[in-house]
Amino acid sequence: MAKDKKVESITDMEADFAQWFTDVCTKAQLVDYSGVKGLFILRPYGYAIWENIQGVLDKKFKETGHENVSMPLLIPESLLQKEKDHVEGFAPECAWVTMGGAEELTERLCVRPTSETLFCEHWSHVLHSWRELPMLYNQWCSVLRWEKTTRPFLRGREFLWQEGHTLHATAEEAIAETKQMLEIYADLCENYLAMPVIRGRKTDKEKFAGAEDTYTIECMMHDHKALQSGTSHYFGDGFARAFNITFTDKNNQQAWPHQTSWGLSTRIIGGIIMTHGDNNGLVLPPRIAPVQVIVVPVAQHKPGVTEKAQELLAALKAAGIRAKIDVSDNSLGWKCAEYEMKGVPLRVELGPRDIEQGVCVAVRRDNFEKVTVAISELAERVPELLDAVQAGLYEKANANLTSHIFPAQSLEEAKALHDEHGGFIKTMWCGSEECEQRMKDEAGLTSRCIPFVQERVGDVCPICGRKADTTIFWGAAY
Amino acid sequence: MAKDKKVESITDMEADFAQWFTDVCTKAQLVDYSGVKGLFILRPYGYAIWENIQGVLDKKFKETGHENVSMPLLIPESLLQKEKDHVEGFAPECAWVTMGGAEELTERLCVRPTSETLFCEHWSHVLHSWRELPMLYNQWCSVLRWEKTTRPFLRGREFLWQEGHTLHATAEEAIAETKQMLEIYADLCENYLAMPVIRGRKTDKEKFAGAEDTYTIECMMHDHKALQSGTSHYFGDGFARAFNITFTDKNNQQAWPHQTSWGLSTRIIGGIIMTHGDNNGLVLPPRIAPVQVIVVPVAQHKPGVTEKAQELLAALKAAGIRAKIDVSDNSLGWKCAEYEMKGVPLRVELGPRDIEQGVCVAVRRDNFEKVTVAISELAERVPELLDAVQAGLYEKANANLTSHIFPAQSLEEAKALHDEHGGFIKTMWCGSEECEQRMKDEAGLTSRCIPFVQERVGDVCPICGRKADTTIFWGAAY
Numbered sequence: 001m002a003k004d005k006k007v008e009s010i011t012d013m014e015a016d017f018a019q020w021f022t023d024v025c026t027k028a029q030l031v032d033y034s035g036v037k038g039l040f041i042l043r044p045y046g047y048a049i050w051e052n053i054q055g056v057l058d059k060k061f062k063e064t065g066h067e068n069v070s071m072p073l074l075i076p077e078s079l080l081q082k083e084k085d086h087v088e089g090f091a092p093e094c095a096w097v098t099m100g101g102a103e104e105l106t107e108r109l110c111v112r113p114t115s116e117t118l119f120c121e122h123w124s125h126v127l128h129s130w131r132e133l134p135m136l137y138n139q140w141c142s143v144l145r146w147e148k149t150t151r152p153f154l155r156g157r158e159f160l161w162q163e164g165h166t167l168h169a170t171a172e173e174a175i176a177e178t179k180q181m182l183e184i185y186a187d188l189c190e191n192y193l194a195m196p197v198i199r200g201r202k203t204d205k206e207k208f209a210g211a212e213d214t215y216t217i218e219c220m221m222h223d224h225k226a227l228q229s230g231t232s233h234y235f236g237d238g239f240a241r242a243f244n245i246t247f248t249d250k251n252n253q254q255a256w257p258h259q260t261s262w263g264l265s266t267r268i269i270g271g272i273i274m275t276h277g278d279n280n281g282l283v284l285p286p287r288i289a290p291v292q293v294i295v296v297p298v299a300q301h302k303p304g305v306t307e308k309a310q311e312l313l314a315a316l317k318a319a320g321i322r323a324k325i326d327v328s329d330n331s332l333g334w335k336c337a338e339y340e341m342k343g344v345p346l347r348v349e350l351g352p353r354d355i356e357q358g359v360c361v362a363v364r365r366d367n368f369e370k371v372t373v374a375i376s377e378l379a380e381r382v383p384e385l386l387d388a389v390q391a392g393l394y395e396k397a398n399a400n401l402t403s404h405i406f407p408a409q410s411l412e413e414a415k416a417l418h419d420e421h422g423g424f425i426k427t428m429w430c431g432s433e434e435c436e437q438r439m440k441d442e443a444g445l446t447s448r449c450i451p452f453v454q455e456r457v458g459d460v461c462p463i464c465g466r467k468a469d470t471t472i473f474w475g476a477a478y
Numbered sequence: 479m480a481k482d483k484k485v486e487s488i489t490d491m492e493a494d495f496a497q498w499f500t501d502v503c504t505k506a507q508l509v510d511y512s513g514v515k516g517l518f519i520l521r522p523y524g525y526a527i528w529e530n531i532q533g534v535l536d537k538k539f540k541e542t543g544h545e546n547v548s549m550p551l552l553i554p555e556s557l558l559q560k561e562k563d564h565v566e567g568f569a570p571e572c573a574w575v576t577m578g579g580a581e582e583l584t585e586r587l588c589v590r591p592t593s594e595t596l597f598c599e600h601w602s603h604v605l606h607s608w609r610e611l612p613m614l615y616n617q618w619c620s621v622l623r624w625e626k627t628t629r630p631f632l633r634g635r636e637f638l639w640q641e642g643h644t645l646h647a648t649a650e651e652a653i654a655e656t657k658q659m660l661e662i663y664a665d666l667c668e669n670y671l672a673m674p675v676i677r678g679r680k681t682d683k684e685k686f687a688g689a690e691d692t693y694t695i696e697c698m699m700h701d702h703k704a705l706q707s708g709t710s711h712y713f714g715d716g717f718a719r720a721f722n723i724t725f726t727d728k729n730n731q732q733a734w735p736h737q738t739s740w741g742l743s744t745r746i747i748g749g750i751i752m753t754h755g756d757n758n759g760l761v762l763p764p765r766i767a768p769v770q771v772i773v774v775p776v777a778q779h780k781p782g783v784t785e786k787a788q789e790l791l792a793a794l795k796a797a798g799i800r801a802k803i804d805v806s807d808n809s810l811g812w813k814c815a816e817y818e819m820k821g822v823p824l825r826v827e828l829g830p831r832d833i834e835q836g837v838c839v840a841v842r843r844d845n846f847e848k849v850t851v852a853i854s855e856l857a858e859r860v861p862e863l864l865d866a867v868q869a870g871l872y873e874k875a876n877a878n879l880t881s882h883i884f885p886a887q888s889l890e891e892a893k894a895l896h897d898e899h900g901g902f903i904k905t906m907w908c909g910s911e912e913c914e915q916r917m918k919d920e921a922g923l924t925s926r927c928i929p930f931v932q933e934r935v936g937d938v939c940p941i942c943g944r945k946a947d948t949t950i951f952w953g954a955a956y
Contacts, residue, residue: 076513
């Protein structure tokens with residue numbers, strides 16, 4: 001890297017949001033493309049974000065009694081077919097292993113698109129008594145879904161995720177689990193990723209293949225499209241019956257357990273990018289940023305500057321802050337642009353004149369505000385500044401969300417509002433799949449969720465005119 | 479579980495070591511079999527051991543500057559073929575994806591058996607300057623190798639591992655990396671898993687497909703067979719040339735980087751079982767045991783016993799010890815057998831008479847020694863006891879290793895010694911693959927390693943009689 005190394009620019013999001021997104025993914029060094037369409041490489045910086053998300057979730061999973069396991073990568077076709085709705089949902093997008101070494105397999109094996117069938121088969125071996133329930137399992141892995149169109153993070157033929165799978169003695173317990181896990185996802189989004197969410201239930205049309213109920217958290221992106229960010233599914237005892245999973249209950253009767261699953265994937269990183277990013281690149285919430293503070297010496301060739309900057313770095317690290325320093329011979333301009341591109345929440349600049357005055361300058365990534373801080377107080381002030389960035393990001397995202405929820409009284413109004421503003425369109429709904437389909441065909445909107453917090457916006461379904469008690473959110477989604 | 483629930487017994491290791499091993503794997507609830515041969519389920523208790531190993535290694539990797547990444551699951555056939563030796567080594571055991579959804583793929587894709595080719599392709603995109611070197615990457619994932627015979631942990635068609643891949647400006651740096659990572663594996667084995675190791679270099683015949691040098695740590699199992707427990711490979715610039723990975727060096731010349739890879743897999747859990755296990759089941763080294771102490775109340779129906787036992791548990795947990803309690807209505811005998819089967823390093827028993835005397839009884843899993851400890855001192859004494867178990871296990875394993883290394887002066891003697899005692903046979907070696915092959919054909923022994931610590935046991939190769947300067951270890955291996 002020469003001193004005059006150019007800062008690579010990215011497309012403006014207002015000009016081409018999709019290209020802006022791809023530019024951020026590659027220029028911030030989150031991903032690289034592999035030789036197989038839809039299979040992405042997570043580079044160190046991208047993977048470090050995922051590791052921080054894993055850290056938050058894994059702790060919460062364990063605190064709520066869940067244990068990690070590892071299920072096989074491959075599912076025999078006959079096993080996948082055991083639950084009718086499930087196979088219908090997933091078979092069209094399975095990747096199939098048909099050869100092992102030089103030999104053709106007698107039964108083809110699907111690379112897991114999700115692992116319900118594998119967990120069910122295992123449980124049919126190991127479950128005997130009510131005393132062994134609940135079984136609260138999770139696994140961190142990657143899955144394959146052979147999608148037609150693919151984009152980094154948002155839609156890959158392979159993606160990383162966690163999938164939780166649990167078995168319970170009663171429906172009530174299973175439903176409580178489903179809601180508890182959705183709340184953990186919501187907590188991750190709101191309190192770590194600075195992404196406000198709408199919590200709700202999916203319609204029958206949009207629910208997971210084989211589920212009785214799917215719960216979802218939906219986020220609002222910069223371009224006012226929705227992102228389904230985490231889901232949890234209640235299966236009733238449908239899978240248990242299909243896979244013959246039984247247990248002896250407290251009354252010594254044979255019974256079927258009730259089941260859940262829940263997942264959150266690297267797609268959420270796409271959500272972080274599209275919620276907080278700007279035309280200078282990525283903007284990361286401090287709580288999950290791999291680097292929270294970058295220390296940049298100014299005029300570092302002057303005596304004492306680099307040394308003082310290293311002292312600052314050491315003080316920040318000692319205070320438990322994820323900090324780095326850039327003492328390369330790249331220009332100050334290049335460094336500022338580089339760490340803005342990478343979304344580092346706080347940049348601390350320190351030059352000879354600052355040192356004379358005993359201060360340094362902290363620059364916030366979210367609003368570019370410059371704060372002069374006494375060098376002696378930096379390690380103490382930085383956590384406050386990081387909290388301010390975290391809060392600032394949430395506020396901005398929440399303003400974007402709340403200003404883009406529009407009640408509508410007719411299909412035409414829904415379409416007109418969405419065509420103009422995007423966002424969530426809130427209407428009443430009669431509950432019929434027919435009306436849901438018409439909203440899709442005539443307004444281009446899919447149901448996002450039936451929000452847990454129901455606020456009536458009328459008395460009738462705006463599509464068919466029948467009486468309606470349910471409030472529903474519509475939108476265009478990733 | 480009724481009160482009279484039977485303890486399931488396992489095969490004696492002296493009667494049938496292979497069956498004993500399988501019994502421990504299943505009865506200690508480490509694994510379950512899936513519907514696909516060679517693909518095993520790691521149950522919570524088995525996976526928790528792996529998580530603890532991951533914790534130790536991941537920390538050491540990061541401390542030595544490595545970053546985690548995620549590479550794709552699938553490798554196009556044409557990419558795998560770019561390095562001649564590598565494809566020859568791996569192609570015969572690849573599992574092939576040939577269908578995506580309903581469509582036949584134009585090029586078949588191999589489920590990664592290892593990821594050198596993927597890292598190389600990525601590096602050919604992103605490496606430009608010597609300033610970006612070294613690149614020190616690691617990934618935690620699973621790989622597939624379509625083996626004919628399979629056993630839990632020891633040989634799976636799928637196994638979990640970490641694979642490190644690094645690029646360096648010079649050969650010296652790359653070789654130093656290879657040795658550093660082997661030392662990290664040796665440290666894991668010796669200081670966490672209580673498994674002594676022989677460090678050495680593989681012969682050309684046994685080295686990794688495409689490597690210039692492979693370093694290995696070899697452990698000795700109960701049945702006196704060897705287990706290759708971790709390997710690191712130096713590739714020179716062979717892959718770089720095959721994949722056209724170049725960089726501009728300090729003199730502004732184009733150069734090829736030097737490369738390494740290194741891996742350790744769930745196979746090591748098989749090694750733990752076969753190093754420390756006994757006829758009562760698994761024995762886990764305290765430093766990686768998911769449960770270090772199990773608290774078992776005696777006569778728990780008597781007033782105050784369960785409460786006091788819970789207090790003990792709380793005190794242990796507060797001291798940072800991984801402790802659990804069993805207050806189920808299973809019998810004391812069942813509980814003792816159950817936690818012995820699971821290899822919990824320390825069992826703490828507490829009954830009414832103990833409480834009267836202000837004591838409890840700690841039973842060591844390694845030697846069944848019973849130690850009476852004042853209740854008030856338990857949390858303080860347990861770390862010492864766990865250290866004693868850890869040291870006891872290492873000593874026992876080390877005695878088994880050192881008493882099973884036999885120098886031999888002829889092929890016949892090597893065969894006779896190994897037939898009688900198993901273990902490592904130490905001889906001189908001329909370095910020819912012909913002699914190595916004869917040792918395999920005529921004595922049934924493969925070369926395990928050329929140990930770093932060379933102790934001459936003669937002057938000539940015992941196979942061909944030519945002058946020999948190299949000491950080599952032979953053995954039968956898993």
